[in-house]
Amino acid sequence: xIENLVIVESPxxxxxxxxxxxxxxxxxxxxxxxRDLSKKNxxxxxxxxxxxxxxVSEDKKKIVAELKKLAKDSGVVWLATDEDxxxxxxxxxxxxxxKLSPENTKRIVFHEITKDAIxxxxxxxxxxxxxxxxxxQARRILDRLVGFELSPVLWKxxxxxxxxxxxxxxxxxxxVEREREVMHFNPESKFKVYGTFSFSDEQGEKVELKAExxxxxxxxxxxxxxxxxxxxxxxxxxxxxxxxxxxSPAPPFTTSTLQQEASRKLGFSVSxxxxxxxxLYEAGFITYMRTDSVNLSSLALVSARxxxxxxxxxxxxxxxxxxxxxxxxxxAHEAVRPTYFQNETIKGNRSEQRLYNLIWKRTxxxxxxxxxxxxxxxxxxxxxxxxxxxxxxxxxKFDGFLKVYMESKDEELDDSTKxxxxxxxxxxxxxxxxxxxxxxxxxxPPRYTEASLVKKLEELGIGRPSTYxxxxxxxxxxxxxxxxxxxxxxxxxxxxxxSEGKLEEKTxxxxxxxxxxxxxxxxxxxxxxxxxxxxxxxxLNYNFTASxxxxxxxxxxxxxxWTEMIDAFYKPFHAKVxxxxxTSIKKTGERQLGKDxxxxxxxxxxxxxxxxxxxxxxSSKDEKPRFASLLKGQLIETITLEEALELFKLPRTxxxxxxxxxxxxxxxxxxxxxxxxxFFSLKKETDDPLTINKSRAIELIEEKREIEKxxxxxxxxxxxxxxxxxxRYGPYISYKKKNFRIPRKNEPESLTFEDCLRIIEEGQKKExxxxxxxxxx
DNA sequence: CAGTGAGCGAGCTTCCGCTTGACTT
Numbered sequence: 001x002i003e004n005l006v007i008v009e010s011p012x013x014x015x016x017x018x019x020x021x022x023x024x025x026x027x028x029x030x031x032x033x034x035r036d037l038s039k040k041n042x043x044x045x046x047x048x049x050x051x052x053x054x055x056v057s058e059d060k061k062k063i064v065a066e067l068k069k070l071a072k073d074s075g076v077v078w079l080a081t082d083e084d085x086x087x088x089x090x091x092x093x094x095x096x097x098x099k100l101s102p103e104n105t106k107r108i109v110f111h112e113i114t115k116d117a118i119x120x121x122x123x124x125x126x127x128x129x130x131x132x133x134x135x136x137q138a139r140r141i142l143d144r145l146v147g148f149e150l151s152p153v154l155w156k157x158x159x160x161x162x163x164x165x166x167x168x169x170x171x172x173x174x175x176v177e178r179e180r181e182v183m184h185f186n187p188e189s190k191f192k193v194y195g196t197f198s199f200s201d202e203q204g205e206k207v208e209l210k211a212e213x214x215x216x217x218x219x220x221x222x223x224x225x226x227x228x229x230x231x232x233x234x235x236x237x238x239x240x241x242x243x244x245x246x247x248s249p250a251p252p253f254t255t256s257t258l259q260q261e262a263s264r265k266l267g268f269s270v271s272x273x274x275x276x277x278x279x280l281y282e283a284g285f286i287t288y289m290r291t292d293s294v295n296l297s298s299l300a301l302v303s304a305r306x307x308x309x310x311x312x313x314x315x316x317x318x319x320x321x322x323x324x325x326x327x328x329x330x331x332a333h334e335a336v337r338p339t340y341f342q343n344e345t346i347k348g349n350r351s352e353q354r355l356y357n358l359i360w361k362r363t364x365x366x367x368x369x370x371x372x373x374x375x376x377x378x379x380x381x382x383x384x385x386x387x388x389x390x391x392x393x394x395x396x397k398f399d400g401f402l403k404v405y406m407e408s409k410d411e412e413l414d415d416s417t418k419x420x421x422x423x424x425x426x427x428x429x430x431x432x433x434x435x436x437x438x439x440x441x442x443x444x445p446p447r448y449t450e451a452s453l454v455k456k457l458e459e460l461g462i463g464r465p466s467t468y469x470x471x472x473x474x475x476x477x478x479x480x481x482x483x484x485x486x487x488x489x490x491x492x493x494x495x496x497x498x499s500e501g502k503l504e505e506k507t508x509x510x511x512x513x514x515x516x517x518x519x520x521x522x523x524x525x526x527x528x529x530x531x532x533x534x535x536x537x538x539x540l541n542y543n544f545t546a547s548x549x550x551x552x553x554x555x556x557x558x559x560x561x562w563t564e565m566i567d568a569f570y571k572p573f574h575a576k577v578x579x580x581x582x583t584s585i586k587k588t589g590e591r592q593l594g595k596d597x598x599x600x601x602x603x604x605x606x607x608x609x610x611x612x613x614x615x616x617x618x619s620s621k622d623e624k625p626r627f628a629s630l631l632k633g634q635l636i637e638t639i640t641l642e643e644a645l646e647l648f649k650l651p652r653t654x655x656x657x658x659x660x661x662x663x664x665x666x667x668x669x670x671x672x673x674x675x676x677x678x679f680f681s682l683k684k685e686t687d688d689p690l691t692i693n694k695s696r697a698i699e700l701i702e703e704k705r706e707i708e709k710x711x712x713x714x715x716x717x718x719x720x721x722x723x724x725x726x727x728r729y730g731p732y733i734s735y736k737k738k739n740f741r742i743p744r745k746n747e748p749e750s751l752t753f754e755d756c757l758r759i760i761e762e763g764q765k766k767e768x769x770x771x772x773x774x775x776x777x
Numbered sequence: 778c779a780g781t782g783a784g785c786g787a788g789c790t791t792c793c794g795c796t797t798g799a800c801t802t
Contacts, residue, residue, distance in 0.1 A: 009796060032796030039791090059797090086795055140793075147792020155790070165792045278797085290795090466794055608782045615782080627782055651780090667779025679779055727802040739802055 002026050005074035007067065007094060009081050012282050013113060017080070020115045021122075026074075028067060033086070034060045035093045037140065042148055044141055046570070049563050052141060056097065064097060071098040076106060079128070080121070083109035084330035085556065088129055089136035095128060102127070112297035112334045113287070135556035138565055142166070142548060145570055146539060149577045153535075154528060157580070158587050159607075162528060163478055166545060167463045167471055169532055172480045173540055174456055176521045176529045178447060183638060185444035189493070190216040191223040191437045195389055197235060197380070197430035207422045209430065211380055211391035216440075220494055220505075223437045227498045229384050235430040239379035246372055249365040249401040251294040251322035252335035255465035256458045258289070261362070263451035264408040266354050267517075269483075270450040271469040276355045277336070284339060285346050286359055290465040291333035292458075294322040296363070300337055304367040307341040312403060318369040327461030328549050337363040365405035372398040376421050380430065393421035410452055432498070439493040447518040450483065462545045480525030484633070487685065488514035523612040523636050527589045535580040539573075594641040601625075603644050605636050610668070612636055614644040629666050632684065646690050655694030662697045664689050673697045680704050716753045724748055724756070735760050 004025040008014050011029040018027040035054040037043025045051040056064050071077050077100050079091035091107055094100070106125035110117040143166055150164035193213040201207050217223040253261070258277065262268040268276070277289035296304070301319050308317040324331055338360050346356050373394055380389035396402065448456065454468045463471055475481050491512040497504045521529070532540050548569070554560040590606035593614070601617040610629070617625035628647040630639065651665030651674075663674040664682075671682040671689035680700045682689060687696065713731060714724035723734045724742075731748035733740040733756050740763040742748055746755065 011797075030796080033794070034796095036794095037792095082795085090795065136794095143793045145792085149792095151791035161790045163791050167793065282797095464794060466796080471793090606782095610781060613782065619782090625782090629781095665779075668781090669779055672779060674779080681779090725802085730802085732802060734802085741800095741802090 002070065002074045004076050004078060005070050006078040006080050009087065009090065010288070012284075013288070016113050016284075017118055020118045025078075026070065028070065030067060030081070030090065030094060031060065031063055033057070033090055033093070034064050035097060037144055042144060044144060050141060050566050050570075052137060054093070067094070068098055071100060074104075076104055078122070078125070079105065079107045080109070082332035083111055084332040085132055085136045085139065085552070087332055088132040089140075092128055092130070092133040111293070111295075111332055112299075114297050114299045116299070117297070129556075131558040132556045134562040135552040138555055138562040139548075139552055141566055142569060145566075145573070149574065150532070150536065150539070153577060153580055154531070157584055158527060158531060159524065159609075161478075162524070163474070164528070164532060166539065167457070167467065168475050168478075168480075169529070169540055170460070170462055170542065170544070171453060171457060171471055172475050172521065172525050172529050173533070173542075174453065175448060175475075175481050175519050176526050178445060179521050179526075182444045182447060187441040187443065189439050189441045190218055191220065191494075191496070192216055192440050193223070193226065193435060193437045195230075195435040196433040197389075198433050199424070199428055199430050201423070207424075208433070209378070209391055209422055209424065211378070211389035213387050214390050215387065217437065220439070220496065223496055224503065224505075226385065226387065227435060227437060227496055227503055230382065230432065230435055230498055231501055231503075233385065234383040235389070235432060236381045236383070237378060237424055237426050237428040237430065238381045240376065240424065240426055242374055242376045244372065244397070245375050246370045247400075247402070248370045249320075249368060249405070250362065250407040252296055252337055252363045252366045253359060254292050254294060254324075254326070254335060255290050255468060256292070256326070256454050258336050258359070259454050259468065260410075260451040261358060261408060262355060263449055263517075264410065265358060266351075268351075268355070269517075270454060270472050272351070273355065274469045276351045279348070279352055280346075280356055280359075283346075283348070285343065285348075285356055287335070287337050287339060288333045289336050291331075291336060292324065292326050292329040292465055293331040293333055294324050294335045295331065296321075296337060296366075297334055300334070300341075300363075301367065303341050304364060308364060308368055312368075316368050316400065316403065318367065320367060322366070326458055327546060335363070361405040362407075365401040368401035368404070369398075371396060371400040371402045378421060378424065391421060393419055395420060410446065410449075435498040437496040439495070441491070441493070441512065447515060447520065449517055450519065453519060460542050460545065461549060462542075475525070478525075479522055480528065481519050481521050483517055483519055484515070485517060485685070486513065486515040486633075488512055520633065523589060523607055523630070526635070526637060527587055527607060530589075531584070531587050535584065536573075536576060589636045591636060593639070593644050596645060603641055605630070605639055605644060607636065614639070614647050616645075616648055631666060631689070632670060650689055654692065654697055657694070657698050657701065662694060664692055664697065673700055675701055713748055714751060716756075718753060722753070722756055724751055733759055 006017065006021070006025055006027040008017060008027065008029050009032055011031070014027040014029040018025065021027065035056050038053045038055045043053045045053065077098070079094055081087040081090040095105055107128050108121040108125050110121040147163070147165040151162065154162040154164055195211050197209045197211060198206050217226060259270045259273050262273040263270070274289065277286065280286045281289050305317045305319055336359055338356070341364065344360060346353060348356070374397055376393045378391040380391070382388065450472050453472065457463045457468065476483065488511045490509050492507050492509055495506045495508055538544060551560060551565050555562045555565060588606040590604060593603045593605060595601065596603055596616055603614060603616050605612065605614045612630040613627050614630065615625050615627055617623060619625050626648055628650060630647070634643065651663050654662050654664055656662060657675060660676045665672060665674065666689055669681065670684065671687065673680045673682065682692065682700065711725045712723055713726055716722050721736050725732060725734050731742055733742060740760050742759060
């Protein structure tokens with residue numbers, strides 16, 4: 001007989017809580033949701049008032065059986081799942097599946113894992129909140145209905161295996177719309193003028209002062225006119241303003257802000273951040289990493305203050321409480337913070353240390369005093385112009401939180417010259433040393449990174465901390481979008497300089513349009529998005545989630561019946577599904593590009609079974625048309641006739657090597673060189689299949705041969721099929737195109753031929769067992 | 778692993794949100 005069984009969601013949490021509660025309590029975890037809607041027939045009896053059909057998830061059968069047994073032997077079962085909609089539902093599912101009796105079941109909640117919070121929770125148990133559970137059921141059922149009705153429409157009208165959903169489809173829409181903004185953006189240029197001035201100070205020393213004209217000049221004529229004026233102008237300091245200003249620290253991390261900062265400061269992908277954070281959490285170094293709250297426990301506040309006072313002194317400490325402003329936040333957990341502030345560093349691999357360091361600094365800074373700055377602005381009059389030069393500087397009077405941490409921005413700051421300004425007074429006349437005007441181009445709104453997309457989704461209240469990373473992966477896995485670096489292009493710009501009374505004009509070159517780890521839509525993503533917008537505009541609406549969330553809140557408050565809400569949504573939605581199936585024809589994104597000037601045959605582009613391709617010629621004629629795949633990054637929407645015609649030049653022979661032809665083409669896995677029936681991939685950064693030459697092709701072949709050679713740890717003369725190789729996940733055995741893992745106890749270098757055969761034998765045995773197990777399921 | 782692009786039809790795909798491992802070449 002167990003007196004008390006406590007069930008929480010996370011096993012790491014269970015361990016901590018058990019240590020707080022003493023020997024009368026057993027704490028177990030259920031690993032999140034234990035039941036879900038069956039996948040058969042939607043898992044919903046639509047005609048039976050949307051009655052949900054729940055089944056225990058395959059991977060939860062074991063844990064449910066274990067909990068059942070423990071619950072039967074327990075006096076009181078404490079359901080201590082998270083204090084939010086999903087947590088309440090998990091508690092309800094547990095009470096159902098474990099057949100708990102109301103009198104022996106207590107629901108408790110805490111949103112921080114501290115001894116006081118847990119004790120307090122145990123002293124204040126409550127009953128299950130069925131309204132909140134119903135709000136969750138409505139959420140779950142709505143998502144199932146949307147996902148499982150829309151996706152099959154896409155299978156029929158566009159391509160199999162595609163998907164649509166309340167969250168992912170909006171994520172794709174954001175990317176498609178941003179790409180179109182970039183596509184249609186026309187950069188405009190204007191001129192920005194910077195001057196370097198000088199004067200003699202009281203000691204007779206020459207002192208320099210840099211300043212800029214705050215307005216821009218629309219073109220080079222205006223700019224030249226202004227610079228010509230400057231030749232014989234007097235420059236006089238007419239105004240000096242010094243103003244104090246303050247900067248406050250950013251709040252502690254939530255999942256979303258952690259992902260953003262880890263992306264900006266450490267270059268982590270969203271999923272990488274979560275994997276590393278999970279490790280830190282399991283090791284007990286940080287609090288729970290999936291949270292939408294910026295709240296810190298009172299224990300954490302005190303402890304942070306102590307650490308700051310000790311390390312930096314009393315005046316650096318300032319206790320701050322932050323309010324969460326994210327839409328739809330449920331605040332079941334604390335902010336992501338170090339569990340012990342005295343651990344400024346931790347043991348772990350490099351990524352773990354770096355992420356921990358970031359979390360430590362951010363949290364500590366959030367409890368520090370603001371920085372005090374002094375901003376100075378010097379205005380310089382130009383005697384023959386109504387324009388003015390302005391020099392601005394910023395001096396830190398007290399660094400405060402800046403001592404440990406400064407939040408990064410997505411966009412780079414302008415290149416204004418901030419810093420110390422020289423001592424100067426009004427009425428001072430200045431000489432110009434040089435005045436330079438730079439042509440500057442306006443930029444389109446930036447493409448999204450994984451992290452900035454998460455930020456946008458969070459702002460719209462779409463998705464939850466536990467789903468941001470999986471959503472980003474899903475839209476990439478479906479082939480809707482992809483992540484890429486783009487090298488950019490060279491752009492000329494004009495510089496007009498005035499120095500020693502002479503005006504000089506130069507053309508310089510800069511890199512523009514460089515992209516790092518940005519998300520780009522693919523053709524199929526664009527076609528799916530346009531189809532969904534055409535037929536299901538309300539679901540794709542950026543406010544759809546926010547508006548259904550309002551209704552879920554009403555259900556949670558007991559003011560709205562969940563089946564009525566679902567019915568009001570489903571009836572018109574389902575009618576639109578039927579209509580889209582009946583009326584729309586298959587979408588391929590087809591576009592006519594024009595006629596081939598050589599043959600006069602039509603050229604068109606569309607998406608097919610194997611992706612987007614161009615077609616030369618009519619398929620209704622006797623002569624078969626020619627086909628060619630689009631290159632990565634080429635869009636159906638923007639490809640020109642000229643670019644399409646280029647594609648038909650592939651595959652092409654660029655020369656020969658070792659007596660065999662070198663053929664360049666584009667296949668399923670991208671551009672390649674084929675030589676002696678072996679394929680060598682082109683490097684996507686540097687190589688273009690349309691322009692690559694013989695010497696570069698040979699280079700690629702030799703490069704790959706070199707790598708192949710290094711991959712071989714061991715080979716055996718008596719069987720050339722058998723090799724020990726080093727791969728992405730360490731050493732492995734390759735035999736007749738099959739791979740086998742090497743058991744940990746073996747040194748890969750010292751494996752004998754017989755050892756390898758034995759490992760292969762075992763591996764094949766295991767594989768057969770696995771196949772058998774699968775069939776039985 | 779890299780030549781495809783017609784059409785038929787069986788059987789499959791798919792959602793969001795909670796949680797961790799197992800596993801990869």
